[in-house]
Amino acid sequence: xxxxxxxxxxxxxxxxxxxxxxxxxxxxxxxxxxxxxxxxxxxxxxxxxxxxxxxxxxxxxxxxxxxxxxxxxxxxxxxxxxxxxxxxxxxxxxxxxxxxxxxxxxxxxxxxxxxxxxxxxxxxxxxxxxxxxxxxxxxxxxxxxxxxxxxxxxxxxxxxxxxxxxxxxxxxxxxxxxxxxxxxxxxxxxxxxxxxxxxxxxxxxxxxxxxxxxxx
Amino acid sequence: xxxxxxxxxxxxxxxxxxxxxxxxxxxxxxxxxxxxxxxxxxxxxxxxxxxxxxxxxxxxxxxxxxxxxxxxxxxxxxxxxxxxxxxxxxxxxxxxxxxxxxxxxxxxxxxxxxxxx
Numbered sequence: 001x002x003x004x005x006x007x008x009x010x011x012x013x014x015x016x017x018x019x020x021x022x023x024x025x026x027x028x029x030x031x032x033x034x035x036x037x038x039x040x041x042x043x044x045x046x047x048x049x050x051x052x053x054x055x056x057x058x059x060x061x062x063x064x065x066x067x068x069x070x071x072x073x074x075x076x077x078x079x080x081x082x083x084x085x086x087x088x089x090x091x092x093x094x095x096x097x098x099x100x101x102x103x104x105x106x107x108x109x110x111x112x113x114x115x116x117x118x119x120x121x122x123x124x125x126x127x128x129x130x131x132x133x134x135x136x137x138x139x140x141x142x143x144x145x146x147x148x149x150x151x152x153x154x155x156x157x158x159x160x161x162x163x164x165x166x167x168x169x170x171x172x173x174x175x176x177x178x179x180x181x182x183x184x185x186x187x188x189x190x191x192x193x194x195x196x197x198x199x200x201x202x203x204x205x206x207x208x209x210x211x212x213x214x215x216x
Numbered sequence: 217x218x219x220x221x222x223x224x225x226x227x228x229x230x231x232x233x234x235x236x237x238x239x240x241x242x243x244x245x246x247x248x249x250x251x252x253x254x255x256x257x258x259x260x261x262x263x264x265x266x267x268x269x270x271x272x273x274x275x276x277x278x279x280x281x282x283x284x285x286x287x288x289x290x291x292x293x294x295x296x297x298x299x300x301x302x303x304x305x306x307x308x309x310x311x312x313x314x315x316x317x318x319x320x321x322x323x324x325x326x327x328x329x330x331x332x333x
Contacts, residue, residue: 017226020227023238
């Protein structure tokens, strides 16, 4: 059977069209990626790209400055938060709400037999210690907090209602040298104790621990 | 004419929906092959109009011209010589020649038919 020339030509045409469409698809995706093809278009495209690049560089410069500003603000904020946290910790320690560890003094007061120490003696001692920069004070393991009170009933001494007996163990965390000098000052606590005939022992402890709370 | 419109439609649809693309490195060679195939197509049309169409000549020309043109382009690339330009020029000139001859033949046929009437 002889096939008509028109069918052969039409079939060839079909193949060419398929190839053309495939080629268009390939070239179109390429053009979309690469952009222009002619030299003039390329120059225009390049100029546009350069302008875009310039504006983007300016934008980057602005954003860099903004980043620097924000970093500064962030650092300032961090510093502020840090100092605030330090302040909070300090006040928590001073108020006896937080356990504290550090170098401090251990003072042992041993009165003579049947000798009664007045509550004022302890109040003076505590005030001297606070004045010397104490961060935390405990008497017979009872932490002095923000609302602790010393009280004397007859021969009995108590801290916020809790009885304390001799020998009295006072633990203080703070600047040891200052605290010692405060106590040893002429006419100070040590001298008063000597006059009263009370035995006083003082030692430095590098790892003193005073728990939070105590009697509140 | 209907055959051509049908071929065009089917070709577009098939080409569009084929889940395949010509790899970019072969794109140039396919372009040359298309130009060569177009030359053969117009040659075939011209031969048909002149009533001396030969299937074997047409098919062999269609396939071989396309392959040789693509190969020339490839060779040119390898040699660093724009050999594809030779194919483009030759096939381009031939396409226009064939188109001019076809135009004359169609016009002559049309005028003859008119005179007969």
